[in-house]
Amino acid sequence: MHSELSLIEQMRSGKLWDIPGGIHPPERKSLSNTNPIDIAPLSPIYYVPIKQHIGNEGDLIVSVGDRVLAGQPLTNPKEGLSLPVHAPTSGLIKDIILHVSAHPSGIPETTVVLESDGENIAIANQPIPDWQNKPNSELIAHLKSMGIAGLGGAGFPTYIKANPTKNVELLIINAVECEPYITADDVLMRHYAQEIIQGIEVLQHMVKPELVVIAIEDNKPEAISAIEKVIVDHKHIEVRVVPTKYPSGGEKQLIQILTGLEVPNQSIPADIGIVMQNIGTCFAIKKAVIDGEALIERVVTITGESISRPQNLWVKLGAPISDLLTHCGLVPEQDQRLIMGGPMMGFNIMDIMMPVVKSTNCILAPSEYLLPSRGVEQACIRCSLCADACPVNLLPQQLLWFSKAKDHDKLEEYNLADCIECGVCSYVCPSQIPLVQYYRTSKVEIKQAKEDKIKSDKAKERFEARQERLERDKQARLQRHKESAEKRKKALEKDNSAKDKIAAALARAKAKKNELAGTTTEVENKTSEANIPEVKTTDTQDRVAAAIARAKAKKQQAALNSDETKPDKTRTDDTKPKDIKAKGTEVVEEKVQTAEQAKKDKVAAAIARAKAKKLKEAVEPAVANVEEKEQTSDPVSAEQVKKDKVAAAIARAKAKKLKETNETEPKTDNTSSESIVPPVSEQMSTDSKTPEQIKKDKVAAAIARAKAKKQKDQGEQK
Template structure:
């Protein structure tokens, strides 16, 4: 550190990489003193003229304001107020074009001066040397001072920095061509600038203050040296004229041989940099109480008749400055805010002066020619050689055109100071800086969107956690923990439990009564007793064991190795009911087939429809009877009336009856079909058919008798089955009677031929045979029913 100080004090200057030497053109404007301009017709003051948040409005339309009166107040971090540059009336508060290449509208205050230029009450510090740190910072903050040589960083933030500062650097280089605002300010107000430096020394307490001035400003060097000779901690250092030596990082390298780390700030290496205009504004705020309402602006160019530096009120339109200095525009005139290297062309001259405006350049076509069309890069590497930040401008331009923002950040795009040296030396006239500016804006927007989405996700997660917590609290809100019992109460509960256990051995009923009495006593004594279900469990286990023994004994008596399961018997009964229903459906189908086959014989449509309806009704009634039989069997199989074996026997009986009914229906359908065949016309065939029917009926009866074993049912079930059989026989007889009547009906109509008469006689004979067979079947079924009963 001591060696570095010695080198600095000896005047050692270190070189930075890159740099160019454009024509200076400073002599146009630095030969005349700073001029005062008449009041403009109106002032357009944007609320935001610095980096950070804009202030909050504290005035309204049609309000009269005084010179120096605050129009906004700080509302957030990095927010500084804006003050009225002169007295007048606020005629409007509306968005106006901003001092930016895009000229996007920003909320602005429009003041119409009253011409009196009346100051508000000013409050300077009586003794700044004895003022506290916070008092000085508040004065700088309330005066609305921000950086006046670069991006407009709020000065109060730098003044209140907590990191230790070794070197305070005053940037008086002013390296860009044409601009002489700081040069003339140092010539005329060197003492005020030194006072501002001493105020910053009081706030930051640096080891050394270095004022860097280019060697092309001899008058400014002399004035500043004379003003600082009484302060041994201020050093005037002359630097060579190389563009961009006025860049913050480049000036630090020149004066201290230190480099600001990538993505860092000068304070990270113990250095702070201020502009001469900013220090002058600090002196004005502290010693005179004046806020920042004006600044020195260079108005120059070949189209200006009186180029020079003027005191411009903030908000003054550029047109007013040009007109006051004698502006003679040329066709396709360009007006640039800033210098020729880092400035930008204004879309309109109705834009107002802001805190960072240091130059208005109005060149002719020879002075600043229009850029030609962009050509292909020839990879000459001139841009890389000129870059003061040691970047790769050509590579950055390719990434910017293809919007590869990740690669741009990897190649340190944000280290670019937008000095324009690369574009100045490019033989292909590629506007490299414009690509970088657009890419920076888009990357910042992406970062802002990501931050916004991350915050939204955090809020969502926090809300979800809060709702879950509230839900859990609602569930547990009514759950009250019992108060802790005292030792005496716990002993009472233990004694009661012991008495209950002693009384449980007296018997089942006595134990239950004793347990209830014990619980009541325990509750009366203030204790809480858990219910004792041990006796109930024992009784349930005993009943289960008794039931199990009964089932085993029953199974042994019946000769079965395994007891019949109630569930299996219920399933068997359900299957029997399903089979009976299926048989009824088959019967109904057979009846419908008989009706269809007999329709040609009956010949009368109305009678056929009646016969079909009667057949369907009988079939439905038979189905209901079949369904009733299994239900009766199921009722008789209730757990109270019979044991498991009886249920199984009843299910077997129901299945046998269903099978028998299905066989009977099938036999009846076959007999009816056989009786209608033309080959059975004679008596012999009828006799044969009757014999076959009787044999089948006898076989069915034998099957029925075999299925109804003597040990298959008790007396009650036998009676029920007999009643059902009699009902079925009676229904079958009625059905046969009705069929006989329908078959014997004679057709009406006109007389037919002799051949039709013979056919009718044969049909009558067939009907007689079928009726006889049906009566025989009915009589046999009735006899079987009587035998069963």
């Protein structure tokens, strides 16, 4: 019975698989792979970005004016994905500025400007000679301190891949280098095969795979021969020659070619027991562990039809591109294009002062004839060439629409994250649509949107936590107050002296309130006396009575002013008024009081005395009623008691004024008593008065006081 082969058995069988899509562009590798690797001359100025890898930038540990040596750290790595950067040569830290970055956007980033002293003095090497006996933790820390990152283009920190959390069956060394023009890995294998294998042995010791496979494209026969010679004695290291096809050098594509397995969506190769490293990274690992040198230089291909001496150079990181182009003899065309990377996945160089970084593998200066620039973008004709060529089986046309519409949800639904940005779709598009540029932009937008959402969620969590804390504090305060109140209540129940103090305080408050009520009543009385002419009521009868009283008072005052002497009570002759002129300024009309008028006055006085008597009889029960209400235990509102007091006070005042008037005034008053005091029945008919009746009583009392005052003044004048 045939059993399914394991991963290692499949690999040892030598079987290869194919990937969907892919293209075969012109290679043009012969321009730069025929010569050995040269050393780039020292640049006067190096621009060293403090971040040259995926992850977080480190913290600067140097300042302007410091002198440094080659290999000396310039930063300390932070927590998480972070690596230090090192001085590429000896010299002076001239400045720390924002400088153009080695990125498609060219966004300035923090950069250390190092002025070379031309001596290239390095710090002492820090090798680990007995690395075979060292634990992984020590080797991982060493790789991190040496700043080793993936040199295949992504710049992923190597110490992460060298410390897998799962068992690794297969370690793949990627030496495919499938993109046109680039030959850095090819010539490195030709001339440094032994050093590369030493780096692979260090990885074997750390990762402990069952098998190591070095994958090389069949268009690199010299490199294949060089590697096979040095692995003769290594039974767990094998070479696999794969067909030349772009983009077979992609991580997931190469795994599929070698094993027939596909890495699941949103997964990494380690999830299926595979780890992959670049061939140049293996050389850097050997230099770090065995030689003790930090990553401060790498092989860079300087090529293109506009380069007179295309070649591969050992370039120190931070060297400006302008120095490399000058060294290799750039003969620029009109509107010359410069590309960092290959023609498929590279990007246009915006500034020739852009520095070389850890992921820089090529500087390309192509001719317009052999590698024409992209034409004007036209409308999509739906030819499906992009979908046929996609090595990840995506739908580039739909992704384009969603990218233009900024529909991030649809882009994620259509697996934009799986796009490896190989540029195949743009290469085959007959409408010259820069599809990869749209996808890159959308990826950045989605990443930014997710980061903003994370920040927003964190801010929301902080706000809600604060609100909860404030609510807890509020409830705690209320609980403390409640407990304090309960304690005070219990203390009062036990301590009688406290009750006495509270009772005394309440008594004082009540006395003060009564005093204020009396003062208010007095003020109201004085106010009523001062504003008699302005008294207004809502009752029609009261308004009419007030008007009549004012008219009579006015008439009486006019009569008093016109009398010069008091008339004789016994005068019975009918004397007519005389007009008297006071020196031409005043005419006084004398009035003669007839016996009939005197009789009327007597009658009016008698009526006034009777009304006063009735008013007194009505007041006394009202006062008694008020006092009874104060003393009784029946629930009477404080407002009603106050109103009753006011009414009683007004009634007493009226009675007193009326009595004084009757005793002091002569009985010849020519003013009708009916206008002085309103009927008793209108003032206080019952013991309990309504607020409106009390108001009427106030108005009537005010009118009575005014009349009494006028009569008193009249008597004094007489």
